[in-house]
Amino acid sequence: MHNFEFILPTKIVFGVGEINRVGKEAEKLGRRPLLVTGKTSMQRLGILDKVTSLLNKEGLEVVLYDKIEPNPRVTTVDEGGELAKSKKCDFVIGLGGGSPMDAAKAIAVRACVDDTIWNYIYHGQGETFREVERALPIMTLPTIAATGSEADPGGVITNWDTHEKAVIFSPHLFPRVSIVDPELTVSVSPEITSDGAVDIICHVIESYFTATSPAPLQDRLSEGIIKTVMDSLERVLSDPESLEARSNLSWCSSLALSGLINSGRGGGMPMHAIEHAISGHYDISHGRGLALILPPIMDYTHEHRPEKYAQLAKNVFEIDTIGLPIIEGAKLGVKAMRDWLKSVEMYTTFSSLGITSPKYEQMAEDTIRVYGGDRGFLVNPRKLHREDIINLLKMAE
Amino acid sequence: MHNFEFILPTKIVFGVGEINRVGKEAEKLGRRPLLVTGKTSMQRLGILDKVTSLLNKEGLEVVLYDKIEPNPRVTTVDEGGELAKSKKCDFVIGLGGGSPMDAAKAIAVRACVDDTIWNYIYHGQGETFREVERALPIMTLPTIAATGSEADPGGVITNWDTHEKAVIFSPHLFPRVSIVDPELTVSVSPEITSDGAVDIICHVIESYFTATSPAPLQDRLSEGIIKTVMDSLERVLSDPESLEARSNLSWCSSLALSGLINSGRGGGMPMHAIEHAISGHYDISHGRGLALILPPIMDYTHEHRPEKYAQLAKNVFEIDTIGLPIIEGAKLGVKAMRDWLKSVEMYTTFSSLGITSPKYEQMAEDTIRVYGGDRGFLVNPRKLHREDIINLLKMAE
Numbered sequence: 163m164h165n166f167e168f169i170l171p172t173k174i175v176f177g178v179g180e181i182n183r184v185g186k187e188a189e190k191l192g193r194r195p196l197l198v199t200g201k202t203s204m205q206r207l208g209i210l211d212k213v214t215s216l217l218n219k220e221g222l223e224v225v226l227y228d229k230i231e232p233n234p235r236v237t238t239v240d241e242g243g244e245l246a247k248s249k250k251c252d253f254v255i256g257l258g259g260g261s262p263m264d265a266a267k268a269i270a271v272r273a274c275v276d277d278t279i280w281n282y283i284y285h286g287q288g289e290t291f292r293e294v295e296r297a298l299p300i301m302t303l304p305t306i307a308a309t310g311s312e313a314d315p316g317g318v319i320t321n322w323d324t325h326e327k328a329v330i331f332s333p334h335l336f337p338r339v340s341i342v343d344p345e346l347t348v349s350v351s352p353e354i355t356s357d358g359a360v361d362i363i364c365h366v367i368e369s370y371f372t373a374t375s376p377a378p379l380q381d382r383l384s385e386g387i388i389k390t391v392m393d394s395l396e397r398v399l400s401d402p403e404s405l406e407a408r409s410n411l412s413w414c415s416s417l418a419l420s421g422l423i424n425s426g427r428g429g430g431m432p433m434h435a436i437e438h439a440i441s442g443h444y445d446i447s448h449g450r451g452l453a454l455i456l457p458p459i460m461d462y463t464h465e466h467r468p469e470k471y472a473q474l475a476k477n478v479f480e481i482d483t484i485g486l487p488i489i490e491g492a493k494l495g496v497k498a499m500r501d502w503l504k505s506v507e508m509y510t511t512f513s514s515l516g517i518t519s520p521k522y523e524q525m526a527e528d529t530i531r532v533y534g535g536d537r538g539f540l541v542n543p544r545k546l547h548r549e550d551i552i553n554l555l556k557m558a559e
Numbered sequence: 560m561h562n563f564e565f566i567l568p569t570k571i572v573f574g575v576g577e578i579n580r581v582g583k584e585a586e587k588l589g590r591r592p593l594l595v596t597g598k599t600s601m602q603r604l605g606i607l608d609k610v611t612s613l614l615n616k617e618g619l620e621v622v623l624y625d626k627i628e629p630n631p632r633v634t635t636v637d638e639g640g641e642l643a644k645s646k647k648c649d650f651v652i653g654l655g656g657g658s659p660m661d662a663a664k665a666i667a668v669r670a671c672v673d674d675t676i677w678n679y680i681y682h683g684q685g686e687t688f689r690e691v692e693r694a695l696p697i698m699t700l701p702t703i704a705a706t707g708s709e710a711d712p713g714g715v716i717t718n719w720d721t722h723e724k725a726v727i728f729s730p731h732l733f734p735r736v737s738i739v740d741p742e743l744t745v746s747v748s749p750e751i752t753s754d755g756a757v758d759i760i761c762h763v764i765e766s767y768f769t770a771t772s773p774a775p776l777q778d779r780l781s782e783g784i785i786k787t788v789m790d791s792l793e794r795v796l797s798d799p800e801s802l803e804a805r806s807n808l809s810w811c812s813s814l815a816l817s818g819l820i821n822s823g824r825g826g827g828m829p830m831h832a833i834e835h836a837i838s839g840h841y842d843i844s845h846g847r848g849l850a851l852i853l854p855p856i857m858d859y860t861h862e863h864r865p866e867k868y869a870q871l872a873k874n875v876f877e878i879d880t881i882g883l884p885i886i887e888g889a890k891l892g893v894k895a896m897r898d899w900l901k902s903v904e905m906y907t908t909f910s911s912l913g914i915t916s917p918k919y920e921q922m923a924e925d926t927i928r929v930y931g932g933d934r935g936f937l938v939n940p941r942k943l944h945r946e947d948i949i950n951l952l953k954m955a956e
Contacts, residue, residue: 163806165574170567176823177562379787379807379814386779393775409560410776413823417776422819426573426810 163426164375170420172313173339176413178405181343184213184303185220191299191338192252194223196273198242198266199257200230207349209305213257225249227269230258233320233327233441233448234265239279243272246298253299256337259358260309260448263302264317267335270297280321285328286531294332302337305346307411308358308449310365310419312340320442325524327442328532342416344409352399356508357449359395359411363388364433364452365418371463371470372429372542383423385477387414392478395506430541433459435533436551439525444517453503454510458557459542460496462550467543468492474499511558520559526551560823561772567817569710570736573810575802578740581610581700582617588696588735589649591620593670595639595663596654597627604746606702610654622646624666627655630717630724630838630845631662636676640669643695650696653734656755657706657845660699661714664732667694677718682725683928691729699734702743704808705755705846707762707816709737717839722921724839725929739813741806749796753905754846756792756808760785761830761849762815768860768867769826769939780820782874784811789875792903827938830856832930833948836922841914850900851907855954856939857893859947864940865889871896908955917956923948 175183188195195217197210204210205228217224227242246254246269254273256266272279274296281290302312311317315335320327347355366384373380391414397407417423436459437451464471472491475481479498483491503509512520526548533540540546546554572580585592592614594607601607602625614621624639643651643666651670653663669676671693678687699709708714712732717724744752763781770777788811794804814820833856834848861868869888872878876895880888900906909917923945930937937943943951 163574163803163810165577168571168573174565176565177560180562376803377807378790379783379810382783382787383780386776386783390776390779406560406773409823410774413560413776417819422814426806 163377164428166425168421168425169333170313170336172337174313174416175339175341176416178343178345178409180341181213181303181346182216184341185216185222187339187341188217188222188255188301189220191301194225194249194251195253195255195301196225196227196242196246196249196251196269197255197257198230198269199228199262201228204228204258204305209346210257213303225251230262230265232261233445234261234268236278236280236319236321239265239268239272239319242269243279246273251298253301255301255303256311257303257305259304259306260311260318263304263309263311264319266302267297267300267311267317268319268330270300271330271332271334273298279319279330283319283328283330285321285326287536294330294334297332297334300335300337302340303346304340304342304412304415306350306354306358307344307347307408307415308361310362310415312337312342313416314419318438318448325442326528326532327438340416342412344405344412347408347412348403348405352402354447355398355411356395356506357447357453358415359391359449359506360453360456360503360508361449362391362411362414362418364456366423368431368433369424369427369429370474371467372432374428375426377427380423380425380427381473387418387423388478390414392502399506432540432542432546435540436525436529436554438532439528442528443521443525444515446515450508450510450515453508454512454515454558455554457496457500457503457509458554460499461557462554463542463544464492464496465489471495513559520555522552522555525555560774561825563822565818565822566730567710567733569734571710571813572736572738573813575740575742575806577738578610578700578743579613581738582613582619584736584738585614585619585650585652585698586617588698591622591646591648592650592652592698593622593624593639593643593646593648593666594652594654595627595666596625596659598625601625601655601702606743607654610700622648627659627662629658630842631658631665633675633677633716633718636662636665636669636716639666640676643670648695650698652698652700653708654700654702656701656703657708657715660701660706660708661716663699664694664697664708664714665716665727667697668727668729668731670695676716676727680716680725680727682718682723684933691727691731694729694731697732697734699737700743701737701739701809701812703747703751703755704741704744704805704812705758707759707812709734709739710813711816711818715835715845722839723925723929724835737813739809741802741809744805744809745800745802749799751844752795752808753792753903754844754850755812756788756846756903757850757853757900757905758846759788759808759811759815761853763820765828765830766821766824766826767871768864769829771825772823774824777820777822777824778870784815784820785875787811789899796903829937829939829943832937833922833926833951835929836925839925840918840922841912843912847905847907847912850905851909851912851955852951854893854897854900854906855951857896858954859951860939860941861889861893862886868892910956917952919949919952922952
């Protein structure tokens with residue numbers, strides 16, 4: 163196991179109906195929140211009204227900023243930060259899925275500085291990059307089980323001018339409190355629930371595949387999350403109102419990126435890196451982009467670390483691999499993942515997304531520039547240089 | 560899943576060699592630490608000298624209190640608290656196993672009040688019990704993988720006058736920082752390492768067996784911890800210097816009681832409750848006492864929740880239970896646990912501990928008085944009243 167620091171200063175208030183505590187929890191953070199959310203869902207479902215009313219009840223002066231698009235953009239964050247400053251907001255609440263939560267985090271930083279948020283996001287060598295020195299206190303209210311933004315110190319922001327999607331990351335971005343109320347996720351459609359499930363799986367499977375140090379506990383915790391996500395998603399697809407299954411998905415989401423599962427094993431997040439290049443160019447959901455890249459990267463990599471793919475086959479898919487050569491077990495693991503994606507209608511290609519003539523070279527270059535660091539490749543058991551990424555993307559044509 | 564709050568404000572610095580950061584981390588907490596440890600091991604191994612020297616190097620004025628016995632006592636804590644006050648210590652460091660860490664936590668409370676620590680420990684209805692309102696900042700430096708005191712808000716203290724062993728519990732007792740350096744555990748004997756392993760297993764298996772709400776993710780995380788502890792202990796017993804296996808045990812220890820595994824499923828900790836009554840009367844190690852009670856409680860309970868015991872057989876012991884009646888699977892789970900304890904020389908009875916004529920009635924009464932709350936029994940799939948506990952204890956004669 164590698165050395166590491168584990169820090170998770172977020173208080174998580176978890177459970178059905180806990181959204182009713184939002185006022186009481188919020189008043190511990192300040193008096194005038196900027197309430198950051200998307201343009202339609204929270205309004206349509208009445209969740210925005212409910213949250214606003216609970217906040218008002220405690221005497222808080224809510225400033226609404228409901229302009230967050232999927233894959234939130236630099237310009238939207240900058241505008242939100244200026245609004246928070248002009249209205250003298252003293253904390254920020256992110257309500258919705260990963261987009262409004264990540265936007266809220268970035269706005270909490272932007273509200274404390276005068277230059278664009280893009281300067282605080284690493285997006286390649288030689289580009290402007292400043293450390294985050296402070297942020298307004300952050301609260302998140304997730305309404306989808308997916309990104310884990312409710313319990314991590316990062317956020318993903320897109321520069322639509324340059325088609326770069328990159329990560330803002332700082333201990334200041336841990337929410338002070340997150341209210342994870344699985345009941346809020348009940349209205350999420352099957353498609354978006356499935357997108358989220360794939361995102362959660364990828365949050366733990368990336369380290370599982372790419373770890374540079376053996377970590378059997380972390381592996382088992384990852385397998386536990388993956389199996390629970392798969393079981394729970396299947397249940398939600400047949401019974402969308404199952405609070406039990408929704409709760410399991412939500413707790414998986416919160417733990418996946420909390421540091422508990424991935425600490426100490428090293429490795430990288432090549433799928434996330436490549437996906438960010440995809441959804442930096444095409445306005446698709448993050449989970450759908452991950453579903454697109456997952457089978458190709460498994461195909462492309464499994465011969466370079468077959469024992470891990472065979473372990474997935476045995477421990478997650480419960481395939482009897484006894485007596486098989488490891489490479490055969492590995493191939494069964496790759497096949498099982500592809501089959502599972504098909505079974506939940508998440509098997510994805512560029513053509514199934516309606517994207518013709520994908521910009522393979524451009525996406526590969528963006529990936530390496532933004533996520534290749536000074537290495538010039540993505541960390542993976544089979545190193546991923548520009549040409550490898552083009553190959554991978556073409557496998558998903 | 561039940562509703563819950565998850566909070567873990569402890570920063571964990573984990574890894575081989577990280578003890579060298581103790582000075583730098585400590586100076587963030589104050590200037591004059593009370594360094595709490597046991598009477599012999601840390602001195603003999605040179606760890607106390609090393610830690611003291613690292614603290615002095617940062618200019619800290621260390622006040623040493625090296626009087627902690629196994630199963631630390633109220634009188635020892637009270638004396639330590641008075642020492643901290645008289646020397647004007649501004650934080651407390653617990654160095655060693657669960658005993659010095661728990662004592663350090665209790666001393667951190669006692670240093671802020673004038674009455675005995677026993678008044679801050681719930682030990683039965685109608686007894687004096689005050690809420691902990693504050694504590695000096697706490698740092699822990701665990702040298703055994705066992706109690707998880709490095710990442711939880713509790714401590715176990717024994718009143719040797721009344722033979723009661725009970726828990727002090729408060730969010731103020733979370734360490735601010737814990738340095739978990741697995742290299743410090745390499746010198747721990749096979750017996751004490753095994754004691755610790757059983758303690759870790761029991762920290763997650765109690766909720767696993769007694770949960771009052773289904774929680775498949777928590778179950779899988781528990782199974783992952785149990786399997787990793789078993790594998791790692793076996794490796795340590797054959798290769799005591801394996802830093803890899805020692806690291807796995809240490810990370811299992813830190814996570815087991817952190818709230819991540821047990822949150823949301825309810826249940827109780829009947830084995831811990833009964834064990835505290837045992838080691839309140841007999842000066843045995845906590846892990847050994849748990850090993851004594853584990854097979855009887857499984858024997859006594861499995862017919863009342865056979866599906867959970869069969870699940871243990873299948874998922875932890877990898878027993879093929881397909882086609883078997885659930886009760887048969889459950890019995891195989893009970894047998895497998897007993898066999899495993901024997902395989903690591905942890906199978907324990909009163910007679911193997913040299914205890915003749917155990918005070919069954921007294922221990923059962925103490926258990927119910929201290930841990931029975933206003934229910935008068937311990938929470939378990941088969942409720943445990945006084946008579947049940949006597950039966951259980953007699954099974955371990």
